Amino acid sequence: MIPATASVPSSLRPTESVVPVQAITEGLVPYGTWAGMPAVIIRLQGCPVACPWCDQPNLWLMPTHDDQVGEEELEQPGGANGWRWLNTTRLLALVESLQAHAHVLITGGEPCLWDLRDLTRALLNRGSTCQVETSGVAPLQIDPDCWLTLSPKHNQPGGMQVLPGAYRRANEIVLCVGGDEDGRWIDRAAKERSCCEVFICPRDDQPEARAACWRLARSRSCRISLPMVYPAPEVAA
Ligand code: SF4
Numbered sequence: 001m002i003p004a005t006a007s008v009p010s011s012l013r014p015t016e017s018v019v020p021v022q023a024i025t026e027g028l029v030p031y032g033t034w035a036g037m038p039a040v041i042i043r044l045q046g047c048p049v050a051c052p053w054c055d056q057p058n059l060w061l062m063p064t065h066d067d068q069v070g071e072e073e074l075e076q077p078g079g080a081n082g083w084r085w086l087n088t089t090r091l092l093a094l095v096e097s098l099q100a101h102a103h104v105l106i107t108g109g110e111p112c113l114w115d116l117r118d119l120t121r122a123l124l125n126r127g128s129t130c131q132v133e134t135s136g137v138a139p140l141q142i143d144p145d146c147w148l149t150l151s152p153k154h155n156q157p158g159g160m161q162v163l164p165g166a167y168r169r170a171n172e173i174v175l176c177v178g179g180d181e182d183g184r185w186i187d188r189a190a191k192e193r194s195c196c197e198v199f200i201c202p203r204d205d206q207p208e209a210r211a212a213c214w215r216l217a218r219s220r221s222c223r224i225s226l227p228m229v230y231p232a233p234e235v236a237a
Pocket of ligand 1: 047048049051053055057059108109110135153
């Protein structure tokens with residue numbers, strides 16, 4: 001009989017995966033099916049895609065295991081100027097400390113650079129809906145019950161390709177549109193998806209991007225999704 005006091009040596013215990021967190025904040029899901037839903041947003045460091053219009057180039061830098069920021073910096077508006085490696089247990093505690101924890105959005109950077117199986121399963125087990133937003137350039141390491149938002153970025157300076165499996169797994173596709181030439185990516189999404197909806201959004205505030213969105217939505221019968229922004233601080237108490 002195994003004694004009740006038997007324990008596994010620490011060297012043999014399974015270790016939790018860790019992820020480099022740049023921000024953990026509350027906000028609204030900005031695009032797509034869940035747009036407007038209050039959520040805990042976990043932003044992970046690192047992105048090799050290098051989109052020229054990216055508004056968060058500070059997230060491109062791949063993290064190392066040193067130079068970590070303090071945990072309190074992760075809750076700053078806009079996140080930390082750096083990252084902190086956190087395991088699933090600690091991340092769950094931080095998620096639960098925030099009110100909007102019924103829905104958790106994991107984004108980046110490119111979150112699928114990291115093994116998210118532990119974290120996404122733990123979030124689902126605690127009763128949150130769990131959404132992962134990816135550009136589709138890295139193999140998916142997420143729980144099968146996660147909501148997957150594919151936001152494909154094609155032909156970007158980082159030279160990364162969208163993996164075909166990402167289209168088949170996606171629960172929705174959100175495409176950034178800069179001009180009419182982006183219609184080819186809408187057509188590809190429509191061809192390669194399983195049965196999910198395709199949303200398009202202007203990739204910046206330029207009138208040309210908005211006008212192209214309208215023309216492409218009209219000709220292809222897809223939906224425009226404009227970014228939902230976090231409430232102004234004076235109403236966000
Ligand atoms: S995939 Fe997202 S985070 Fe990465 S460069 Fe493009 S817009 Fe920025």
